[in-house]
Amino acid sequence: MDDRKPQLALLARRVGRSARWAVVTLVVAGAAWAARAVWQIRLAAAGVPASGPPDRGDGRHRPLTSLENSYHFVSALGDAAVLLCAAAFLAWLLRIRDNAAALSGRPPRHPWPWVYAGWVTPVANLWLPRSLVVDVHRAIAPGRRLPRCVNWWWGLWLAGSLSAVGLMYCTGSTDSVIERAYTDVWQLVAADAMVVGAAVAAAVMVRTLTTAQQSRTVPLHRPRFSFDPPVQR
Template sequence: MDNALKAPPAPADPRASDTLARLAAGALLLTGAGRLARAVWEIRLHSAGEPAAGPPDQGGGVNRPLNSLENSYHLVSTVNSVLTLLCAAAFLMWLGRVRDNARALSGRPPKYAGIWVYLGWVVPVVNLWFPRGIVADAYRASAPGVRLPVVVNVWWGLWLAGLLGGVLQEGDTDSVIARAYSGIGSLLAADLAVAGAAVAGALMVRTVTAAQTARLARA
């Protein structure tokens, strides 16, 4: 348990929560749109077929020049990476805020120490349930006796599906291009899972924030 839990809880700030919720939800939706754009480019690559020269990575450290479609996929992939980083920053700021608000509203320490707001996403094994647990704990502290919204589990289920797809498709952009030429089923499944998780995540952010705002209004 972190030392910060020993201090008196800070007053909940509904305006800051709402601002961060809008920022996180918007970033999630942009990330989902970017992932759908990536899926479209993968379909275009698959439809075009692999060039006669073979995949971009020729093996032995040799790479052939990319064609225009492959170059554009590199650009789409880079934009997706930037959006993902911005989304992660916005979401973590929101998550930290709702956790602090939940503590102030309930008057009890959160179930998970503050460090897990960040490490919970990257530490193996615990990343399979800690982030969802932090959200669920914040919601239950903000709306005691109210059932956890279904959208929380939908978001987390889709996120785990996208995470698994990403693990199975590790590699650089050229290797992803080669997979798109040979078969895009797993690529599209992962893209759609992440896009769905982004949309569900945006709804989840607004739902949890609304519960805290309503509790503050009653208080």
Template sequence: MNDHTTPPTPDAVPGPTPALRRVHGIGRITVALLALAGVAWAARAVWEIRLAVTGEPASGPPDQGEGVHRPLTSLENSYHLVGDVGAATALICAIAFLLWLDTVRDNARTLSGRPPRYLGFWLYAGWVIPVANLWIPRGIVADAHQDSAPGERLPRSVNVWWGLWLIGLISGVGLMYADDADDIIARAYSEPWMLLASDAAVIAAAVAGTFVVRAVTAVQQRHIDGDVRHGEASGPAGA
């Protein structure tokens, strides 16, 4: 027996592997909210069609310039309400999507044993920092899938979803548009087809997003279900 054997240092002892976080529940909620956001945005589009068909009042657009606003028509008032409901739905959907993305990214780190390419800061800032928001959010989703299922092809829905999202974003009337409701009303009177094309991209992105969430969730759920079955087999009955 060698009395001079150096005992292993604490750093040499591997720590416990973090448990995978449950993803099925938040995935289902996110899918439902994405679908609801798509319906809310479709309602906006219907109201914009109504505005275009009705035509601009003789008094001109709601914003008359130099801080002057004329009284809104009943249809314009109802568009404000529909827009507020859509914005609230989109905000709740965004929160759920970020919670889901945080969960799948943590699970991907556990499964791959590697830190994520984009640190926690980018999970939120990557959506709003100009230029970076053109690829980082997609990269986080793609990395989560590939780290969870190495060797598997990235679902086509990821690229479809991201392309549609960018169309809605760049067009200026997506989920992060800069115009207020009165400006959108004026655009519905003057250029409805551009507005509706952008709305269609946002609605389609919400639909494609449901397939993205389901695909990444399913990949990770396979690992979670496998861990559960392994744990049951290692119990008294399995022993």
């Protein structure tokens, strides 16, 4: 009798729950980023107010217009959605990583702190998060080709976040993004589109890897993924 069966079944249930939350929050974050793009286009269409951009320099700011105020609100909601998404995605990655280790009988190649540190460590954040996902795939589906959604996810994420426009979201204020929308809106929208695409690819990736993991534990535990049709009785 395989003594790992109860452990694998428990891990499969946990991964399935984590996957559902990760997919939902990825969709929400993608929608929030798309809303930012819509508001940026609205700002560009309205044009720079007669009073000029919000940031006057030297720490001075003029009162915001109603449209600029609404962009601040949309941006804040987007930031909250991204934080929630990051927490859900990392929880899924940790659990499917543990499950992959249990299935393969080998410890993960990278220690668990890298699941978090890999996103913020310079240079390493250019390849390590993808490497963690690739290692999971190799453990749960040995010999199978890496799903294309993994490369789409990582390529779009890097393109959107490491472009000059993408970096502006991390290093600049919301007012500086508003000013950029008045002058270079299509660069902003292009970066937004890549981030939205990365969120969609990530949702597909989460489902693909979770399904592959569940197929390895079918004899032990066959959870019904939330997107599967209900069982007809």
